[in-house]
Amino acid sequence: MHAKIANRRKDALHKFSRKLVNRCGEIYVGNVSSLKLVKTTMAKSVLDAGWGQLKTMLDYKCAHAGIVFKEIDEAYTTQTCSSCGSLPESRPKGITGLGIREWTCSGCGVTHDRDINAARNILAAGHGRLAVEIPVL
Structure with a gap:
């Protein structure tokens, strides 16, 4: 059951990141450290959202598509x-x-x-x- 949920989340993140890369010429994201937030009371929400995975997917998909991707302070x-x-x-x-x-x-x-x-x-x-x-x- 956990594997099925993880696969659905990963699939949703892949689809969302692909839509963003196809639609945008430049993508800028804040430098939120999901690893630091996991150690707080917000851990479950942060892990459920998959922030770290989304940033990773956006980074390599933008690089492949030749689109600007930057993390901003x-x-x-x-x-x-x-x-x-x-x-x-x-x-x-x-x-x-x-x-x-x-x-x-x-x-x-x-x-x-x-x-x-x-x-x-x-x-x-x-x-x-x-x-x-x-x-x-």
């Missing part, structure tokens, strides 16, 4: 405002801040979803520019 990406580039005092901080999903920048007044803000900052870092230049979709 994601330090402070959820806390840095993607609109003005500042690190405001009103940002969510530390472990207690993980539960805060939305926050408003005290510098420019823009309200951010934590995950979307981080994604915009990681994309901007991958392109080597400020997130301010990335349009909000």
Whole structure:
């Protein structure tokens, strides 16, 4: 039964990574260490998601397809405002801040979803520019 679940997860990751590589010209991911997260209370969730496997699959599939794949340092990406580039005092901080999903920048007044803000900052870092230049979709 465990082997069947593992095979299904691996198949789903292969299909998802292939779709991403076919659809995107560049792929940037945060440098989350799944091995470090396995040692926390989030271990089951991290292992179920297969983050490490997904990054590995994306890396070799991008290399084979000639697509840019980079791991970006994601330090402070959820806390840095993607609109003005500042690190405001009103940002969510530390472990207690993980539960805060939305926050408003005290510098420019823009309200951010934590995950979307981080994604915009990681994309901007991958392109080597400020997130301010990335349009909000």
